[in-house]
Amino acid sequence: AKQSGRNGMRFFDQGMQDSLSARARLEGEMRLALERGQFELYFQPQVDQHGCPTGAEALLRWIRPDGQSVPPSSFIPLAEETGLIVPLGRWVLEQACSRLHAWQSDAATSGLVLAINVSARQFQQPGFCGEVHEMVKRHGCNPACLKIELTEGMLLENIEETISSMRALKEIGVRFSLDDFGTGYSSLQYLKRLPLDQLKIDKSFVHDLATDSNDQAIVLTIIAMARSLKLDVIAEGVETEAQRALLERLGCHRYQGYLFGRPMTAPAFQAQLTRKAA
Numbered sequence: 001a002k003q004s005g006r007n008g009m010r011f012f013d014q015g016m017q018d019s020l021s022a023r024a025r026l027e028g029e030m031r032l033a034l035e036r037g038q039f040e041l042y043f044q045p046q047v048d049q050h051g052c053p054t055g056a057e058a059l060l061r062w063i064r065p066d067g068q069s070v071p072p073s074s075f076i077p078l079a080e081e082t083g084l085i086v087p088l089g090r091w092v093l094e095q096a097c098s099r100l101h102a103w104q105s106d107a108a109t110s111g112l113v114l115a116i117n118v119s120a121r122q123f124q125q126p127g128f129c130g131e132v133h134e135m136v137k138r139h140g141c142n143p144a145c146l147k148i149e150l151t152e153g154m155l156l157e158n159i160e161e162t163i164s165s166m167r168a169l170k171e172i173g174v175r176f177s178l179d180d181f182g183t184g185y186s187s188l189q190y191l192k193r194l195p196l197d198q199l200k201i202d203k204s205f206v207h208d209l210a211t212d213s214n215d216q217a218i219v220l221t222i223i224a225m226a227r228s229l230k231l232d233v234i235a236e237g238v239e240t241e242a243q244r245a246l247l248e249r250l251g252c253h254r255y256q257g258y259l260f261g262r263p264m265t266a267p268a269f270q271a272q273l274t275r276k277a278a
């Protein structure tokens with residue numbers, strides 16, 4: 001028993017060692033990828049009740065040299081842990097401002113709002129507000145067309161600081177959406193203190209909406225909360241017309257999901273808009 005225990009321990013150590021070096025390797029690769037321009041922003045349409053695009057969410061992709069696309073779920077958590085999310089997030093912001101500027105100089109896309117995801121660690125960097133301000137000015141893009149998606153968990157810690165940073169950014173016109181809404185613990189009491197513009201219904205409540213009465217009740221509650229807080233509400237992960245129709249009946253009139261378009265490259269997004277307009 002002692003023998004196998006020791007073997008077990010050795011095996012465990014080896015396993016930890018392997019996962020540590022796998023993480024170290026991934027971290028190194030991410031740094032190189034950033035230097036070598038292997039990250040790309042994809043754009044997924046957000047639409048109104050008529051199915052017309054009102055903007056897009058920017059979603060990060062890591063395109064390996066062999067063309068393989070690495071999903072953010074497999075690198076964002078490690079980027080957050082190691083702090084690489086700060087330069088990576090800065091790159092996202094830079095790209096977003098540049099894209100907004102391009103949109104604004106074309107009649108087919110001017111007025112579209114671009115939503116970006118900002119991690120807690122990035123948002124809580126001391127210079128964050130100033131950086132946003134500087135980039136918006138340098139790219140000459142309208143800050144009112146920039147929306148920042150934050151998640152609930154991060155807002156709970158340092159609430160006073162978060163509120164003051166949000167206010168400073170709202171002052172220049174930036175908007176805020178609360179992502180993955182319903183998966184955290186936000187109370188109405190606490191939500192009403194945050195200078196938000198929008199709640200985003202998490203896709204986990206949309207997936208079985210047509211058949212799950214619990215999900216219907218949750219979605220209805222979220223919509224009622226949004227209404228009483230005078231916030232806009234959007235649902236993500238809308239894949240079917242049945243889901244969309246039900247969301248509409250429950251009072252949600254903005255949607256994002258495969259039904260309206262997958263995350264796509266900037267030229268593909270532009271092409272879809274041009275097709276729609278024609």
Ligand code: C2E
Pocket residue numbers: 044058059060071072073076085089092117118119179180203236237238239256257258259263
């Ligand atoms: P998220 O912000 O909740 O983004 C929505 C995710 O749902 C995206 O996954 C999107 O591709 C996916 N999605 C969109 N429509 C549908 C649909 O109809 N059905 C289903 N099943 N999924 C749909 P993605 O692109 O893999 O991103 C995963 C997460 O990675 C994001 O979740 C976000 O938390 C994070 N992320 C992505 N880009 C960035 C970024 O630039 N910065 C930071 N900090 N996080 C990012």
Ligand code: CA
Pocket residue numbers: 057117149179
């Ligand atoms: Ca998001």
Ligand code: CA
Pocket residue numbers: 179180200202203236
């Ligand atoms: Ca989300």
Ligand code: CA
Pocket residue numbers: 180
């Ligand atoms: Ca999510």
